Amino acid sequence: MEGNEHYVRQILNTLRADPSGVALVHRDTPVIAGDLADSITSAAEAMRGSGVGVGSVVGILTDPNTPATLVARYAANLLGATVVHLFGVNAANPSDLLSAEAQGGIVAEALPAMVVVDAANLERARAIREVPSVRPVLSGLGELGHDVIDLTDSPAGAFRPDAARDGDTAVVTFSSGSTGRPKGTAWSFRVKADMVAASARRAQKATALVTAPLTHSNGFVADDVLVSGGTVVLLPGFDETEVLRSVARYQVNRLAVSAPQLYALADHPETTRTDLSSVRDLFYTGVAASPERVAVAEKVFGSVLMQVYGTSETNIISWLIAGEHTDAGLRATVGRPLEWLRVTIRDPQDERVLPTGETGEVWVNSPWRMDHYWNDPEQTARTVRDGWIRTGDVGHLDDAGYLHLHGRLAGVIKTNGIKVYPVAVERSLLDHPDVAEAAVFGVENSDRVERIHAVVVLREGAGAGPEDLRQHVSSHLSPNHAPADIELRSSLPLIGFGKPDKLRLRADAMARREATHGE
Numbered sequence: 001m002e003g004n005e006h007y008v009r010q011i012l013n014t015l016r017a018d019p020s021g022v023a024l025v026h027r028d029t030p031v032i033a034g035d036l037a038d039s040i041t042s043a044a045e046a047m048r049g050s051g052v053g054v055g056s057v058v059g060i061l062t063d064p065n066t067p068a069t070l071v072a073r074y075a076a077n078l079l080g081a082t083v084v085h086l087f088g089v090n091a092a093n094p095s096d097l098l099s100a101e102a103q104g105g106i107v108a109e110a111l112p113a114m115v116v117v118d119a120a121n122l123e124r125a126r127a128i129r130e131v132p133s134v135r136p137v138l139s140g141l142g143e144l145g146h147d148v149i150d151l152t153d154s155p156a157g158a159f160r161p162d163a164a165r166d167g168d169t170a171v172v173t174f175s176s177g178s179t180g181r182p183k184g185t186a187w188s189f190r191v192k193a194d195m196v197a198a199s200a201r202r203a204q205k206a207t208a209l210v211t212a213p214l215t216h217s218n219g220f221v222a223d224d225v226l227v228s229g230g231t232v233v234l235l236p237g238f239d240e241t242e243v244l245r246s247v248a249r250y251q252v253n254r255l256a257v258s259a260p261q262l263y264a265l266a267d268h269p270e271t272t273r274t275d276l277s278s279v280r281d282l283f284y285t286g287v288a289a290s291p292e293r294v295a296v297a298e299k300v301f302g303s304v305l306m307q308v309y310g311t312s313e314t315n316i317i318s319w320l321i322a323g324e325h326t327d328a329g330l331r332a333t334v335g336r337p338l339e340w341l342r343v344t345i346r347d348p349q350d351e352r353v354l355p356t357g358e359t360g361e362v363w364v365n366s367p368w369r370m371d372h373y374w375n376d377p378e379q380t381a382r383t384v385r386d387g388w389i390r391t392g393d394v395g396h397l398d399d400a401g402y403l404h405l406h407g408r409l410a411g412v413i414k415t416n417g418i419k420v421y422p423v424a425v426e427r428s429l430l431d432h433p434d435v436a437e438a439a440v441f442g443v444e445n446s447d448r449v450e451r452i453h454a455v456v457v458l459r460e461g462a463g464a465g466p467e468d469l470r471q472h473v474s475s476h477l478s479p480n481h482a483p484a485d486i487e488l489r490s491s492l493p494l495i496g497f498g499k500p501d502k503l504r505l506r507a508d509a510m511a512r513r514e515a516t517h518g519e
Contacts, residue, residue, distance in 0.1 A: 038156035043075035054080030080165035184374030258498020286498030309334035413442035434462035439500035
């Protein structure tokens with residue numbers, strides 16, 4: 001590998017440097033740094049004894065936000081094996097389990113030599129192991145059964161970190177694609193090593209609270225915190241009360257949430273009564289945020305907000321830093337692109353670079369991008385162009401270099417002769433005092449005419465109706481932007497870091513239309 005040393009070895013060096021420090025907190029139980037390092041090297045030796053090495057694939061089917069998930073990834077990667085996360089595709093909700101059929105499909109495609117499991121997922125792992133043509137070895141951290149190898153059996157010192165090897169692909173993370181078929185983004189050992197080395201150089205020791213799955217972008221967060229000598233506090237998911245309790249108890253100074261979760265924290269009655277003085281970085285991401293809701297959050301939390309924009313394929317693209325949140329105009333952007341990458345806006349048809357101010361597709365060239373889609377050369381060819389990633393997002397750059405997002409390229413709604421960007425309508429709905437969450441998308445009627453649909457979650461006790469919300473959008477934007485249909489729900493289904501599952505919502509809307517024979 002060129003440049004930096006193996007990324008897991010960098011993390012192990014930090015853990016060994018302060019072996020009595022607290023590396024993880026899980027279910028209010030601390031995991032000491034030295035013990036975590038021992039668990040990783042012990043598991044690596046046990047895997048090596050089972051034939052895992054460079055070129056092998058190791059599947060991980062454990063509850064995402066547990067020490068086992070990190071230990072399994074680090075151990076397999078120490079041997080140069082590729083880790084494939086099998087649990088789910090939801091980047092926001094750790095409890096969102098893929099179906100056995102979907103997991104079996106990934107196993108049949110990846111052909112893992114080993115699958116690491118925990119007690120909660122053991123029966124599922126035994127079932128998907130029966131996929132024709134592949135019977136991976138099952139393993140776990142502890143005694144789980146006669147057919148499961150105990151990765152804690154080997155001595156911690158039997159595997160020396162200087163024996164670490166690099167393969168090609170380090171980690172494959174699946175996300176829900178625009179077609180509904182999971183897409184596996186493949187991250188190389190080189191990128192993982194570069195990112196961890198950059199974190200080590202910054203040496204920003206932190207106590208970070210993680211509520212989104214370690215199998216997705218928060219896996220990078222864990223690497224960053226651990227290599228800097230910090231502590232990762234793991235929660236099984238996002239719950240406002242539990243987040244506030246944990247921040248106060250563990251003096252958390254770094255927290256990442258989705259934009260809707262930020263709104264929920266800002267509105268929670270316990271927030272103003274909780275000691276949040278330790279928080280220095282409150283990152284929010286996932287969807288284009290409402291400037292008005294962010295302004296409320298900035299008043300509640302102070303000058304600690306950091307908006308982050310990125311994709312599964314590129315990692316972070318841009319951010320709006322804390323001091324910029326007092327500017328109403330800047331709150332409508334996703335900040336400036338990071339200095340070590342390039343962003344261009346291109347015509348979706350001929351791919352030419354567009355001038356400043358013109359709207360088109362966002363393209364990104366970053367040293368910390370994915371290599372390819374796992375076993376999908378056609379999708380890779382459509383997305384990766386000479387080092388550039390086509391994000392599928394629509395936006396423009398202004399004269400000051402700030403990036404404005406308008407929605408997804410595939411999600412632009414053509415109605416009444418104009419293009420309507422769903423993000424604009426969603427932001428307008430979120431500006432209504434009764435609205436907590438909103439998702440906007442297009443649905444064709446029987447005449448193949450596309451109409452605007454919205455699914456809205458109201459704040460507790462709110463009484464706004466669909467017509468009230470239509471009038472609100474019409475007066476704030478235009479009558480052409482007002483949704484033809486507004487459905488009120490108690491919650492939105494999510495597929496990403498706060499991203500509504502619009503495929504599912506669109507299918508529901510079409511089924512509802514067909515059932516009523518209405519338009």
